[in-house]
Amino acid sequence: MTDKSKRFPLSLSSLAEKSPRNGTRSEVGRTTSTTSGRVATPQTATLNASQHGKRPATPARVVDAPRKAGTTPVPADRPTPLASEAVRKAMVARVAKQGVKDSKVLAAMEAVQRHLFMEPALASQAYIDASLPIGYHQTISQPYIVARMIEVMRNNSNGGVLNHVLEIGTGCGYQAAVLSLVAKEVYSIERIKGLHELAKSNLRPMRVANIRLHYGDGMLGLPQAAPFDGIILAAAGLEVPQALLEQMTIGGRLVAPVGERHQVLQLIERVSKFEWKSSTLEDCHFVPLRPGTVT
Numbered sequence: 001m002t003d004k005s006k007r008f009p010l011s012l013s014s015l016a017e018k019s020p021r022n023g024t025r026s027e028v029g030r031t032t033s034t035t036s037g038r039v040a041t042p043q044t045a046t047l048n049a050s051q052h053g054k055r056p057a058t059p060a061r062v063v064d065a066p067r068k069a070g071t072t073p074v075p076a077d078r079p080t081p082l083a084s085e086a087v088r089k090a091m092v093a094r095v096a097k098q099g100v101k102d103s104k105v106l107a108a109m110e111a112v113q114r115h116l117f118m119e120p121a122l123a124s125q126a127y128i129d130a131s132l133p134i135g136y137h138q139t140i141s142q143p144y145i146v147a148r149m150i151e152v153m154r155n156n157s158n159g160g161v162l163n164h165v166l167e168i169g170t171g172c173g174y175q176a177a178v179l180s181l182v183a184k185e186v187y188s189i190e191r192i193k194g195l196h197e198l199a200k201s202n203l204r205p206m207r208v209a210n211i212r213l214h215y216g217d218g219m220l221g222l223p224q225a226a227p228f229d230g231i232i233l234a235a236a237g238l239e240v241p242q243a244l245l246e247q248m249t250i251g252g253r254l255v256a257p258v259g260e261r262h263q264v265l266q267l268i269e270r271v272s273k274f275e276w277k278s279s280t281l282e283d284c285h286f287v288p289l290r291p292g293t294v295t
């Protein structure tokens with residue numbers, strides 16, 4: 001099932017479209033100016049994240065469930081639907097300029113409303129090319145790297161068809177939502193309970209039928225759903241855990257950041273039952289992969 005409209009019975013964009021259209025000029029102006037105004041870099045975002053600390057599992061945020069027009073005002077720091085669509089298009093154009101060519105990945109990035117995965121206070125920065133804090137000292141990955149990893153995973157010998165995909169590090173659920181548009185089934189594991197709950201509450205109103213969220217240690221993989229023809233790690237370890245290698249299909253592709261201070265994006269392809277081929281793609285910067293769980 002690759003049809004986007006089937007994936008999102010209430011499509012991600014239609015959800016925002018159903019918000020009351022009572023945004024004022026200043027709200028639109030605020031969105032636009034922040035995009036070109038304050039620029040956060042992955043580094044500043046990581047710093048922000050470390051200062052941001054833990055936040056409540058159920059943040060005080062407006063969930064964009066369908067509601068009667070005119071009953072609930074659009075929060076001042078929430079981009080209006082049209083403004084968010086325009087900045088999302090601009091984000092995708094930037095990602096394409098940075099070298100991502102896969103049109104299916106670019107279309108998925110355009111369909112998912114990244115700002116709905118963030119705290120309202122940060123929503124206006126959602127489309128800049130940076131990782132941003134999501135609480136618990138973690139970050140939502142930068143748009144370019146999300147797109148790049150999925151593009152690499154899709155570049156398989158199966159013409160890009162992905163049946164079972166596993167993501168390690170659900171975070172706020174953004175990348176899982178993008179993955180749900182390019183894979184039949186997406187499994188995503190998060191080790192921090194509060195973030196697992198946050199991803200659930202972010203994704204629930206979007207009614208994505210093909211994402212399964214799990215709370216647990218992703219270093220162990222998900223044997224009950226294996227094998228996977230694609231695995232993405234959203235956190236960097238010193239090496240790729242053996243359990244994940246074992247849970248790949250023959251021909252499957254795993255994309256992971258590897259390293260400590262200096263990290264590189266690694267692609268691992270399973271060639272046969274006992275053989276894996278590894279290649280290094282480019283430098284990157286991710287939060288660390290950690291063992292165990294946090295309640």
Ligand code: SAH
Nearest residue numbers: 140169171172174175191218234235289290
């Ligand atoms: N894909 C996410 C990125 C989140 S950042 C998004 O779109 O928002 C990486 C996440 O990996 C963090 O939430 C962190 O808690 C998680 N993580 C780190 N080690 C992990 C592990 N062993 N198992 C599962 N999740 C892990």
